[in-house]
Amino acid sequence: MRGLDSFRIVWRNLWRMKLRTILTSVGVMIGTAAIVAMISLSLGLKENAVKSLESWGNLTQMEIAPAFRSPDGTFIPDEEQRKLDKEAVQILKQIPEITQVMPTKRLHADSKLKIGRREGYVELIGVEPRESAASKKADLEKGTFLSGAKNEIVVSYDVLQQLVDVEKERREARKRNAQRNTRAAEMMPPEMGEGGGELKLDVVGKAAVIVLTRQYTVDDEPKFEKREIRVRVVGQEHKLDNPRYGPVAYVPLDMITELNEWVNQGMEEELQESGSSVRKTRTRANADKNNTIYDEITVKAASREVVETVVKKVQENGFEVYSPARELEQINQFFFVIQMILGGIAAVSLLVASIGIVNTMIMSILERTREIGIMKVIGATVYNIRWLFLIESGFIGLIGGVTGLGLAYGAVALINTLAKNSGAMEQFGFRGGPGPEEQLAQIAVVPIWLALFAIGFAFVIGLLAGIFPAFRASRLSALQAIRSD
Amino acid sequence: MANGIGELTVEGVNHSYGTGKIKVPVLHQISLHINKGEFIALCGTSGSGKSTLLNLLAGLTRPDEGSVWLNGEEISRFNENQLCLFRRKCIGFIFQSYNLLPNLTALENVELPLIFAGEGVRKRRERAKAILHQVGLGERLDHKPNELSGGQQQRVSIARALVNQPQIVLADEPTGNLDSATEKEILALMRQMNREIGTTFVVVTHDQEVAHQADRVIYLQDGWIKRIENARTANEVQLT
Numbered sequence: 001m002r003g004l005d006s007f008r009i010v011w012r013n014l015w016r017m018k019l020r021t022i023l024t025s026v027g028v029m030i031g032t033a034a035i036v037a038m039i040s041l042s043l044g045l046k047e048n049a050v051k052s053l054e055s056w057g058n059l060t061q062m063e064i065a066p067a068f069r070s071p072d073g074t075f076i077p078d079e080e081q082r083k084l085d086k087e088a089v090q091i092l093k094q095i096p097e098i099t100q101v102m103p104t105k106r107l108h109a110d111s112k113l114k115i116g117r118r119e120g121y122v123e124l125i126g127v128e129p130r131e132s133a134a135s136k137k138a139d140l141e142k143g144t145f146l147s148g149a150k151n152e153i154v155v156s157y158d159v160l161q162q163l164v165d166v167e168k169e170r171r172e173a174r175k176r177n178a179q180r181n182t183r184a185a186e187m188m189p190p191e192m193g194e195g196g197g198e199l200k201l202d203v204v205g206k207a208a209v210i211v212l213t214r215q216y217t218v219d220d221e222p223k224f225e226k227r228e229i230r231v232r233v234v235g236q237e238h239k240l241d242n243p244r245y246g247p248v249a250y251v252p253l254d255m256i257t258e259l260n261e262w263v264n265q266g267m268e269e270e271l272q273e274s275g276s277s278v279r280k281t282r283t284r285a286n287a288d289k290n291n292t293i294y295d296e297i298t299v300k301a302a303s304r305e306v307v308e309t310v311v312k313k314v315q316e317n318g319f320e321v322y323s324p325a326r327e328l329e330q331i332n333q334f335f336f337v338i339q340m341i342l343g344g345i346a347a348v349s350l351l352v353a354s355i356g357i358v359n360t361m362i363m364s365i366l367e368r369t370r371e372i373g374i375m376k377v378i379g380a381t382v383y384n385i386r387w388l389f390l391i392e393s394g395f396i397g398l399i400g401g402v403t404g405l406g407l408a409y410g411a412v413a414l415i416n417t418l419a420k421n422s423g424a425m426e427q428f429g430f431r432g433g434p435g436p437e438e439q440l441a442q443i444a445v446v447p448i449w450l451a452l453f454a455i456g457f458a459f460v461i462g463l464l465a466g467i468f469p470a471f472r473a474s475r476l477s478a479l480q481a482i483r484s485d
Numbered sequence: 486m487a488n489g490i491g492e493l494t495v496e497g498v499n500h501s502y503g504t505g506k507i508k509v510p511v512l513h514q515i516s517l518h519i520n521k522g523e524f525i526a527l528c529g530t531s532g533s534g535k536s537t538l539l540n541l542l543a544g545l546t547r548p549d550e551g552s553v554w555l556n557g558e559e560i561s562r563f564n565e566n567q568l569c570l571f572r573r574k575c576i577g578f579i580f581q582s583y584n585l586l587p588n589l590t591a592l593e594n595v596e597l598p599l600i601f602a603g604e605g606v607r608k609r610r611e612r613a614k615a616i617l618h619q620v621g622l623g624e625r626l627d628h629k630p631n632e633l634s635g636g637q638q639q640r641v642s643i644a645r646a647l648v649n650q651p652q653i654v655l656a657d658e659p660t661g662n663l664d665s666a667t668e669k670e671i672l673a674l675m676r677q678m679n680r681e682i683g684t685t686f687v688v689v690t691h692d693q694e695v696a697h698q699a700d701r702v703i704y705l706q707d708g709w710i711k712r713i714e715n716a717r718t719a720n721e722v723q724l725t
């Protein structure tokens with residue numbers, strides 16, 4: 001028998017029993033729709049989670065910290081923990097999978113940045129210009145990164161908001177107060193001043209002043225000492241989706257070391273006078289001088305694939321690693337479990353559906369007993385009969401699979417629309433990237449492999465359900481089949 | 486066993502129905518030989534075992550004892566699938582109740598054996614049409630069985646039995662459901678096919694009319710061959 005002919009015969013039989021075919025395939029349809037909708041939902045959630053992680057930070061970048069727990073789980077006392085010092089940087093640089101080691105150090109005091117008439121508090125972060133240049137360059141909107149020359153700074157985007165013209169603000173505040181007093185009855189529309197708006201301030205290339213203040217007490221009287229450093233703004237970062245720092249200025253590491261010393265000296269003097277725990281601070285200050293202790297060391301892996309290796313090697317050297325990639329791992333595990341559970345539920349529903357198919361097929365064998373007998377007498381072989389029934393139940397599965405996939409597409413579209421309209425994305429903590437809105441608005445996605453898999457799976461379910469009925473049909477004795485009325 | 490194309494030989498066949506302890510013997514020591522192109526009538530009272538013998542010849546039942554040879558092959562040794570293939574190639578079967586598939590047209594019913602044989606659409610349609618013309622149903626190709634009279638349905642069934650060009654056609658009371666006028670037509674048709682194509686026919690019948698048309702008549706009684714009668718010469722061969 002030719003394939004096409006057998007399909008035609010099967011199709012006729014299914015068409016003849018339209019209602020029953022439909023009702024039987026509904027089971028498969030619901031099962032398939034459940035599988036596809038659930039898996040696509042969990043895939044979509046995962047994709048969103050990964051995307052928001054990616055926008056949070058480059059997945060190849062990792063934070064290094066001293067390990068506070070040894071591999072066997074016991075706590076390591078403070079003194080024995082590794083230090084984030086020059087030696088640590090050297091060790092990290094030895095690891096071949098690490099392409100960059102970027103130590104940073106913060107200023108342990110308040111600092112103000114003045115550019116022209118504007119000023120504002122910013123955090124000073126010291127970086128190694130050469131090490132950090134490669135990865136920091138990508139974040140630049142204007143200008144260049146630190147070249148290594150003295151007294152250069154690069155500011156983050158948030159600094160632009162931070163800088164305000166203090167004099168002007170004051171003037172305007174006075175004006176507003178005056179207006180409120182004179183024309184209290186009239187509602188004035190709030191004046192859109194320069195203060196709040198998204199103004200385009202260009203600071204690159206301008207001279208700036210960093211103002212530090214150290215404070216110490218003499219005879220219970222707080223004393224303040226100011227220090228001003230003249231610098232030049234050479235670059236400005238663009239707006240980052242998830243900035244690690246707020247308003248910051250990147251300066252060469254040497255500058256921070258020096259400034260920290262200056263600030264600490266003040267504190268030391270203060271402590272000396274109060275006379276307590278002097279030695280400890282002094283030793284720390286000394287250690288700082290000889291061997292810089294960094295606040296943070298960021299390393300960059302050569303690629304996403306070697307992140308695991310890097311993590312392992314860094315840990316072997318007595319450090320702890322924090323990276324979005326490790327969270328990704330946990331997300332993967334979490335969604336794998338979710339998918340397994342959802343898949344299990346759907347599998348049960350498909351099992352029930354396949355029992356439905358078996359039932360239907362046995363029913364139609366009973367109905368068609370005579371027909372089977374006739375076909376066997378006029379030249380159908382055992383295999384022909386078996387094949388016809390197998391294909392028939394496979395088709396029922398296929399019909400269920402295709403309609404179920406359609407249903408799943410509908411459900412997914414519905415979920416996405418609902419999620420978009422109800423703002424569920426924000427609730428789940430997913431924030432849109434710089435791209436178009438819909439990039440992250442898909443809470444559920446049906447990848448092509450899932451669609452194909454679902455249809456194939458439904459067909460196979462049908463085939464499997466058909467095995468027993470097909471054998472039963474082919475084993476019917478032709479003579480008895482014909483006798484049955 | 487000397488047995489060629491279109492010939493049938495039955496040797497020492499005993500057959501009984503029932504399983505286990507209660508066995509009802511139906512056929513006793515049946516031996517006979519049928520030549521190519523013969524038209525044989527199988528007669529006997531109801532329950533004498535005519536249908537049982539015919540089913541043995543068609544390979545629908547396997548004998549308890551003895552052997553059945555068709556076309557030079559011992560079909561009583563075939564397995565189920567071999568029997569199916571053998572029927573497809575060599576045997577046409579005609580039923581008393583026609584047994585057409587009710588949801589297929591006349592043409593499709595006749596095409597069905599060729600479909601199972603894997604024949605291409607063009608060729609099988611041509612052959613089915615030709616044979617339907619031969620049995621006088623050229624105008625009724627697209628009618629479903631329930632739109633045809635009993636005689637017409639039996640013609641379709643004859644066409645279906647012959648479309649594979651089998652060497653042997655077996656018919657179980659093909660005219661049992663028909664009035665005598667139609668019966669004559671159907672018989673004439675079978676006889677005509679028997680002569681034109683040279684197909685061997687074995688026809689089970691109660692009817693003297695059929696018996697008169699046959700080359701030989703085999704009489705069964707209580708599962709025994711009572712006598713074989715050469716109808717043409719009226720020579721009776723009495724068996725002991």
Ligand SMILES: Nc1ncnc2c1ncn2[C@@H]1O[C@H](COP(=O)(O)OP(=O)(O)OP(=O)(O)O)[C@@H](O)[C@H]1O
Pocket residue numbers: 502503509511529530531532533534535536537538
């Ligand atoms: N499947 C069966 N199981 C048990 N006994 C059977 C079976 N088929 C037939 N018989 C018995 O075998 C005997 C012969 O039956 P068979 O059908 O061959 O007779 P027949 O000559 O064709 O009769 P009829 O002219 O009524 O068709 C009968 O006694 C019948 O009761």
Ligand SMILES: [Mg+2]
Pocket residue numbers: 535536537657
């Ligand atoms: Mg009978």
